[in-house]
Amino acid sequence: xxxxxxxxxxxxxxxxxxxxxxxxxxxxCTVPLARWLDEREQLCKHPTPxxxxxxxxxxxxxxxxxxxxxxxxxxxxxxxxxxxxxxQARLLRERYDYTGELRAVGAVLRDQLQFMERCGMDAFELSxxxxxxxxxxxxxxxxxxxxxxTAAPAALTRLxxxxxxxxx
Amino acid sequence: xxxxxxxxxxxxxxxxxxxxxxxxxFLRGDLSEDEFKPLRxxxxxxxxxxxxxxxxxxxxxxxSAEQLRMLATxxxxxxxxxxxxxxxxxxxxxxxxxxxxxxxxxxxxxxxMHAIQTSGNCIRNVTADQLAGVAADELEDPRPYCELIRQxxxxxxxxxxxxxxxxxxxxxxxxxxxAIMVHDIGLYLVRNAAGETGFQVLVGGGxxxxxxxxxxxxxxxxxxxxxSYLEAILRVYNQHGRxxxxxxARIKILVNALGIDQFRQxxxxxxxxxxxxxxxxxxxxxxxxxxxxxxxxxxxxxxxxLFTATEKASDRAFQNWLQHNTLAHKxxxxxxxxxxxxxxxxxxxxxxxxxxxxxxxxxxxxSFGLLRVTHxxxxxxxxxxxxxxxxxxxxxxxxxxxxxNIGTLNDMICCPGLDFCSLANAGSIDVAQQIQASFxxxxxxxxxxxLRINISGCMNACGHHHVGNIGILGVDKNGxxxxxxxxGGRSGREARLGLRxxxxxAKDQVATAIERIVAVYLSHRExxxxxxxxxxxxxIDPFKEHVYxxxx
Numbered sequence: 001x002x003x004x005x006x007x008x009x010x011x012x013x014x015x016x017x018x019x020x021x022x023x024x025x026x027x028x029c030t031v032p033l034a035r036w037l038d039e040r041e042q043l044c045k046h047p048t049p050x051x052x053x054x055x056x057x058x059x060x061x062x063x064x065x066x067x068x069x070x071x072x073x074x075x076x077x078x079x080x081x082x083x084x085x086x087x088q089a090r091l092l093r094e095r096y097d098y099t100g101e102l103r104a105v106g107a108v109l110r111d112q113l114q115f116m117e118r119c120g121m122d123a124f125e126l127s128x129x130x131x132x133x134x135x136x137x138x139x140x141x142x143x144x145x146x147x148x149x150t151a152a153p154a155a156l157t158r159l160x161x162x163x164x165x166x167x168x
Numbered sequence: 169x170x171x172x173x174x175x176x177x178x179x180x181x182x183x184x185x186x187x188x189x190x191x192x193x194f195l196r197g198d199l200s201e202d203e204f205k206p207l208r209x210x211x212x213x214x215x216x217x218x219x220x221x222x223x224x225x226x227x228x229x230x231x232s233a234e235q236l237r238m239l240a241t242x243x244x245x246x247x248x249x250x251x252x253x254x255x256x257x258x259x260x261x262x263x264x265x266x267x268x269x270x271x272x273x274x275x276x277x278x279x280x281m282h283a284i285q286t287s288g289n290c291i292r293n294v295t296a297d298q299l300a301g302v303a304a305d306e307l308e309d310p311r312p313y314c315e316l317i318r319q320x321x322x323x324x325x326x327x328x329x330x331x332x333x334x335x336x337x338x339x340x341x342x343x344x345x346x347a348i349m350v351h352d353i354g355l356y357l358v359r360n361a362a363g364e365t366g367f368q369v370l371v372g373g374g375x376x377x378x379x380x381x382x383x384x385x386x387x388x389x390x391x392x393x394x395x396s397y398l399e400a401i402l403r404v405y406n407q408h409g410r411x412x413x414x415x416x417a418r419i420k421i422l423v424n425a426l427g428i429d430q431f432r433q434x435x436x437x438x439x440x441x442x443x444x445x446x447x448x449x450x451x452x453x454x455x456x457x458x459x460x461x462x463x464x465x466x467x468x469x470x471x472x473x474l475f476t477a478t479e480k481a482s483d484r485a486f487q488n489w490l491q492h493n494t495l496a497h498k499x500x501x502x503x504x505x506x507x508x509x510x511x512x513x514x515x516x517x518x519x520x521x522x523x524x525x526x527x528x529x530x531x532x533x534x535s536f537g538l539l540r541v542t543h544x545x546x547x548x549x550x551x552x553x554x555x556x557x558x559x560x561x562x563x564x565x566x567x568x569x570x571x572x573n574i575g576t577l578n579d580m581i582c583c584p585g586l587d588f589c590s591l592a593n594a595g596s597i598d599v600a601q602q603i604q605a606s607f608x609x610x611x612x613x614x615x616x617x618x619l620r621i622n623i624s625g626c627m628n629a630c631g632h633h634h635v636g637n638i639g640i641l642g643v644d645k646n647g648x649x650x651x652x653x654x655x656g657g658r659s660g661r662e663a664r665l666g667l668r669x670x671x672x673x674a675k676d677q678v679a680t681a682i683e684r685i686v687a688v689y690l691s692h693r694e695x696x697x698x699x700x701x702x703x704x705x706x707x708i709d710p711f712k713e714h715v716y717x718x719x720x
Contacts, residue, residue, distance in 0.1 A: 081206065081289070083329025087406050090326055095441060111190060111207055118325035141186040144179035146319040147395075148446035149326065155446065156175055156319065157453060164456070 003132040005113070006101070006123040008139055010132055013125070017053060017074065017105065024050070030074045030105075033058045040066075053105070056084035060092055067098045075121065077106035086119045093120035093150045110135040114142060120150035169230050169538060170315045170460045172280040179322075180277040183284060187211050188270035195267070210290060210328070212283025213269055214590075221588065222261045222269060223286040224276065228296035228314040228338075229257035229541040233528040236539060238279045240524035246272055251524070252588075253509060253517040255581055255632055256335070257295050257541040258286055262588050284322060289330045291321035291402070295337040297346045298542040301461060302550045304498040308357045308365050310340040312457040313394060316449070320395045327402050331409035332417035334402070335374075338367075347543060347659035349373045349382045350635060352419045353401060360388045367394060371401060371431070372423030375629035379665050380420040383428040385435065391454060393439075396447040400439035404431070464536040464551055469501020472554040488572040488610060489561050494552075503554050505535070507547035507564065508571040508579065512604040515597040516582040517545030523567050530567075534560050543632075544581055544620075546574065576613040577621055577686070578604050581632055585625030585642065586649070592625035594642025594649035599623055599678050606679040616686055619699040622657075635659040637700050638685060639666045640678065649675045655685070655711055656703040667708050670716055684715045 004013040016022075016029040024043075030051040036043060043050045051072030052063060063070070073092065075085040085104070092098040103123035104116050110130050117139065126132055148155040172180075187207070194204040208214075212223040224239070239259055243251050246268055247261045254260055264272060276282055286293050294314045301309045317336060321327070327334075339346045340357035348354035354370035367389040373382025389397050405419045408426075423431045475491070478484055495504040507527065510516050519527075527547070531539050534556050535549040542548060547569075552560060564570035573579050580603070583589065585596030600623055607613055622636025626643075633639035639654035651673050654666030673681050688711050689702050697705070 080203070081329050082411060083289075083327070083331075083406055084411075086326045086329070087403055109203055111203075115323075115325040115328055141189070142179070142182050142323065144175050144182065146179075146322045147324055158446070160173070160175070160456070161452070 002125065004103075004123060004125050005132055005136065008136060010136070015051070015072070015103075028072070030072060033062060036066075037062060044069075051101075051103075054085075054088060056082045056088070058088075060088050060096070064096060067092070067096050067100075070098070071100040072103065073098065073100065074103045074105045077104060077108055080107035080109050080112060080127075086115065089116070089119040089121050090150050110138045113138045118145065118149040118151045169232060170227075170311075170457075176280065177277070180280070180282050180284075181274075183211075183282065183323075184270060184273045184277050187273060191266065191270055206288055206329070209288035210285060211269075211273065212286035213266070214287060219263050220266050220269065222264055222272065222283060223254070224259045224261070224281060224283045225286045225293045226257050226259060226281075226541050227318050228294055228300070228311055229298050229543075230311065231539045231541060232279075233531040233537040233539070235279045235281055236524050236528040236531070238275060238281065240521040240528065242272055242275060243521040243524065250518055250520045252515065252584060253519065253541050253545045253547070255543045255545060255583070255630060256286075256293060257298070257543055258293060259541075260584070262584075287333070288328075289332050289334075290328050291324060291330075291334045291336065294318050294321070295335070295346055295351075295543060297339045297341055297344075298540045298548055299345060299495070299504060299550065300340060300540075301463065302497055302499075302502075302504055303341050303343075303345075304496055305342040306340050306498070307342070307359060308340045309458070309461055310338040310355075310357060311461045312454065313355070313357075313367075313391070314338055315460065316395065316453070316457055317398065320398070320447075324402075327406060330402070330406055331411045332414065332419075334405070334419065336398070344660040344663075345542075347632065347635065347663070349661070349663035350375055350379070350632070350659060351382065353398065354382045355394075358388065364390065366390045369397065372420040372428070373663075374418050374420045375632055375634050376418065377415055377627050377629075378418075378420065379629065379634040380424065381663050381665070383423065385428065385432050392449045392451075393443060394449060396442050396445060397435075397439055399442060399447055400435050403438055404434045408434075463499075464538075466499050466502065466551070467553070469499075469553065469555075471500050474503075474554060474557070485572070486558060486561055488614075489570055490557065492572045492576065492614070493570065493574045494557065497551070499551075501554055503552055503557060505549040505552045505557070505560065505564075506542075506574045507539075507549060507569045508574055509546050509569070510573055510579045510604075511568055511571050512578065512608070513601060515584075515587075516580055516600050519547075523569060526563075526567055527569065530560065530563055544579065546579070572610065573613060575618055575620075577607055577616055577619045577682075578613055579620070580604075581620070581622040581636065583624050583630035585623075589625060589630075591628055592642065593627075593644035594625050594651065594675070596623040596625040596631060596640075596642060599640065599642070599651065599675065602679045603682050606683060616690070617696075617698060619686075619689075620658075621682070632659065633657075634665045635663060636666060637703075638682065643672055645672065651675065651678050653681065653685075653715075655708055656700055658700055669708065670712050673715075681715050684717075685711050688714050 030053040053074040214221040337351040338355040350373045356368040369386040370382035371385045540548040582600045586592040620637045623640040624631035624633040635657040641652045653669035657666030
């Protein structure tokens, strides 16, 4: 059991992140994209939902046929300095309309949560040594955003337009 | 200039509080060195030779007198009394302990300043023509677009962990004073056949270990599409730029690997998806931003007859300064004044707190309270009445800021080098001083004419050595400082990389080598041609022969 953040709340979570050959448990799990593509039919029939784990170098287009049925996609940060998953997240949400859970796993640090959330990730498995409850504060440190992104808060340009419209 | 509104202020204050919290967690041991590194870099903080180096953003080089006063206060209260202007129009402090950085950032926030994205693998502070808005050769003022880009790129959630740093520059003038072609993205404001202004977009330029001149990715981009097109370029780069080797991670490597046509295709494919997104600028967005950069309250004046032949020594000194340190202004009765930070015997680009303080007062009195920073590491008072020039000149002399050497061989671009920077292989400040000392005579400098020397203390090329008319690169040879020379480089619209002169030169021979290069130029010069023109015409061999001729 680990504590994860999901939609800015804490949950206990026992999702297993499986390798290519690990047996499937009867609890939530994810498999790497390659395994998903190989065993897709069988995995879809599994009694508990199976999610897909994307590495930063995976092509998300391979998942397009499954986006409407998948309920969990995990974006794996092998290194926290690898920024490709942010683009994957935005494309999944904004271009391909994925609405299930989009979870950051791996090297997930508190100081990146807000960037991740703004790109459409909504669940976070913090890497070890970080206190999930304390990390919730990270979402409220910055409240002004200068550019449109995936997550709801309006970009500043729109705020300003609204304000000047209100003044007219 | 752009003035912060309540949103901008709230943002910088939140950012300071966030960094204060991050610094406290690092000092408590909750964050490792590796984890803290990108956080501090995104706030302008490097770990340097003596103490952290704090690089403060001066967006597109525009600075108010009030802001300069705050920089003076910080230099005095937290540093050793001086700051260093960089080739990216920023200011660096070198001696502030980490524990005090959050306080410095809080002080900066009181005058609408910050150090956000002055380093790190993100979109850096946008740079521009230092004469924006006052140059006669300008098609359109680039600063509103710089500010739009600054805001769009600020804490961009998708582009905070790019493969490598990313630099954007804009020019709206005929003459390129901002080295547009050696940036990751360079933008020239241009007019199309229909008479609309928009941008010519260049991509993949850069210096460093692999110097490359930028390539045109789009001949004409309508203004409304500026941000969506930049986002498309950044998205392709973020996905496909190399991350396995820090020296091959800049966008220029990706552009060269794919070829510009293939890269363009990928960008255009991406752009079709986002061209009509919320990033699209409407006329009101652009007009609102242009409203921040209107002309100051100029008086209706006529041009004075400034340049007169004179015998008197004091008048000749003033004429020298007028000739070399002032430029034509687009408004009659005004002139642009360059404030030289290339005082022989001092580190190029350095300025002391008393100078900053008093220069701020001069900006208030003579130039509408505004200054600009140039990428050649000088300052500009852009809007000076011609009738006030003599008084201003006397004031600048008292501040040691009137050395009439702008554009001469002594007006060198120079990185901090081994004296401060932990990346450097060799000193650059002392080399600059050595060269300045061997050309003490102003008349000789004026006779030599336009000759830009750029000095970098290592191959990261902060001193832009590849595009110096004479480029000097410090290298380490078995623990000794040696210097490689290149000739014929230039930035601007005719940007070209310099040609390697030959084997590296020992430190104590650098000034002698410059003297010899200059001697070859003077003996071959035809019809007052510039140094680079002579190099182009006669090639590099005559220089090589003379510089490496056996000593005695």
